[in-house]
Amino acid sequence: MDMEIDEPTNGTSSSRLAPIEEVKPTPKQIKRIAAHSHVKGLGIDTETNEALPEGAGFVGQIAARTAASIIVDMIRMKSMAGRAVLLAGPPATGKTAIALAMSHELGDGVPFVPLVASEVFSSEVKKTEVLMRSFRRAIGLRVKETKDVYEGEVTELTPVETSESSGLGKTISHLLIGLKTAKGSKQLKLDPSIYDSILKQRVEVGDVIYIEANSGIVKRVGRCDVYASEFDLEADEFVPMPKGDVRKSKDIVQNVSLHDLDLANSRPQGRQGDVTNIVSQLMAPKKTEVTDRLRSEINKVVNEYIESGVAELMPGVLFIDEVHMLDVECFTYLYRALESPMAPVVVFATNRGTTTVRGLDDKAPHGIPPEMLDRLMIIPTMKYNEEDVRKILAHRTEAENVQFDEKAFDLLSRVGSEKSLRYALQLIAPARLCAQTCGREIIDLGDVERCTKLFMDRSESLLKAEEAQKRLAEKNSK
Numbered sequence: 001m002d003m004e005i006d007e008p009t010n011g012t013s014s015s016r017l018a019p020i021e022e023v024k025p026t027p028k029q030i031k032r033i034a035a036h037s038h039v040k041g042l043g044i045d046t047e048t049n050e051a052l053p054e055g056a057g058f059v060g061q062i063a064a065r066t067a068a069s070i071i072v073d074m075i076r077m078k079s080m081a082g083r084a085v086l087l088a089g090p091p092a093t094g095k096t097a098i099a100l101a102m103s104h105e106l107g108d109g110v111p112f113v114p115l116v117a118s119e120v121f122s123s124e125v126k127k128t129e130v131l132m133r134s135f136r137r138a139i140g141l142r143v144k145e146t147k148d149v150y151e152g153e154v155t156e157l158t159p160v161e162t163s164e165s166s167g168l169g170k171t172i173s174h175l176l177i178g179l180k181t182a183k184g185s186k187q188l189k190l191d192p193s194i195y196d197s198i199l200k201q202r203v204e205v206g207d208v209i210y211i212e213a214n215s216g217i218v219k220r221v222g223r224c225d226v227y228a229s230e231f232d233l234e235a236d237e238f239v240p241m242p243k244g245d246v247r248k249s250k251d252i253v254q255n256v257s258l259h260d261l262d263l264a265n266s267r268p269q270g271r272q273g274d275v276t277n278i279v280s281q282l283m284a285p286k287k288t289e290v291t292d293r294l295r296s297e298i299n300k301v302v303n304e305y306i307e308s309g310v311a312e313l314m315p316g317v318l319f320i321d322e323v324h325m326l327d328v329e330c331f332t333y334l335y336r337a338l339e340s341p342m343a344p345v346v347v348f349a350t351n352r353g354t355t356t357v358r359g360l361d362d363k364a365p366h367g368i369p370p371e372m373l374d375r376l377m378i379i380p381t382m383k384y385n386e387e388d389v390r391k392i393l394a395h396r397t398e399a400e401n402v403q404f405d406e407k408a409f410d411l412l413s414r415v416g417s418e419k420s421l422r423y424a425l426q427l428i429a430p431a432r433l434c435a436q437t438c439g440r441e442i443i444d445l446g447d448v449e450r451c452t453k454l455f456m457d458r459s460e461s462l463l464k465a466e467e468a469q470k471r472l473a474e475k476n477s478k
């Protein structure tokens with residue numbers, strides 16, 4: 001049986017929003033999150049509801065993790081409205097890691113948006129706009145749709161050229177594609193515009209794909225697991241050959257954030273393969289601004305989706321580090337934003353005690369105005385003992401796939417507890433490089449010693465700067 005797919009139609013249930021398939025999720029801030037790849041959750045004992053001494057990659061910090069898990073329960077019971085969390089404690093005591101673990105506990109696909117308060121101050125964008133964008137990035141939407149699709153392992157991929165050639169050379173008249181499932185196979189004849197998206201996704205014979213019947217949108221699911229032993233090492237994801245018929249109804253779930261929807265709808269929209277539209281998009285400015293009107297329009301449509309059961313709201317975690325850097329204007333904006341029915345969970349963090357509130361002359365605990373402090377559930381984090389530092393370093397070296405010999409690891413742990421955990425964590429990568437340049441995979445004592453001499457920790461660097469200043473003052477006084 002042949003299938004011709006010519007004009008893609010909008011896949012979503014509302015024509016007022018850009019099709020969800022065209023909404024590209026914003027890439028995660030990989031660097032900031034990679035440092036916590038060993039943390040998989042809060043590590044709570046399900047019987048006692050207390051944090052385990054060691055669990056889900058977390059070590060110690062039991063009271064803070066238990067408190068964070070109570071907050072997660074409050075979020076699930078929807079009793080956090082108008083409130084936020086503050087993690088207060090010395091540097092490298094796991095504040096970011098706890099906030100990230102909270103988003104893991106809230107479920108798969110729940111957004112985690114880290115923001116350093118100083119990022120709010122930009123000469124180009126208003127501070128409240130930066131905050132608003134981050135808020136909307138942290139609100140996820142899980143869109144579930146049942147779609148008519150053709151799905152199977154690709155057995156044939158033949159672009160057929162037109163018989164007569166134009167001045168510009170031959171063009172493709174259609175694409176022949178063979179799809180196979182465990183139950184049967186089908187050959188489809190596809191519109192050439194679909195070939196572009198097949199090329200972009202580098203679909204090859206042996207891949208599992210699906211094509212939406214009413215829009216022609218193609219999605220590569222992965223490589224069929226029949227080919228799993230082709231190479232010793234593979235970067236690809238293997239998926240089983242689909243069961244059932246090639247043409248079927250499939251539940252498709254996509255996670256996007258409100259910010260992704262804002263962006264997708266701020267672009268002039270056109271239909272795939274429509275030349276006049278592509279040209280007009282080139283001429284037009286790339287993006288129109290995301291205005292408050294556009295946002296409230298999107299909120300309205302999203303609410304319709306939620307009411308009709310097509311979508312589910314997933315409030316994520318917005319983590320604002322160094323909260324003492326925010327000023328009064330930002331806090332005033334935040335009071336209002338926290339009360340909105342579509343608010344993520346806001347987790348602030350700071351390592352400051354009492355300090356001046358920016359924009360006011362008054363001092364306040366953590367540099368936060370009292371009106372905001374009243375709305376906060378404050379969780380303190382404590383410094384680690386030597387044993388905990390050793391265990392955290394062991395988790396990190398395992399996550400980074402680095403091997404130390406016993407004496408080298410003893411020294412690294414001592415450095416971590418005597419100087420700082422962050423300093424010891426930062427020595428792992430250069431120590432590995434030192435070993436590799438000597439042709440070794442296992443880091444030895446000499447590598448760690450060398451790195452501690454080459455790189456200073458914060459207190460040593462501060463001492464050196466103070467000494468230099470003292471010498472200069474003595475010289476000037478002579």
Ligand SMILES: Nc1ncnc2c1ncn2[C@@H]1O[C@H](COP(=O)(O)OP(=O)(O)OP(=O)(O)O)[C@@H](O)[C@H]1O
Pocket residue numbers: 035036037039057058059060061090091092093094095096097098321349350351392395421422425
């Ligand atoms: N209790 C812990 N268990 C496991 N890993 C931890 C723990 N605490 C901290 N870490 C790890 O140590 C590193 C530093 O922690 P993190 O960045 O969360 O500290 P922080 O309190 O946010 O620091 P800062 O105040 O400097 O922003 C990270 O790699 C983190 O995953």
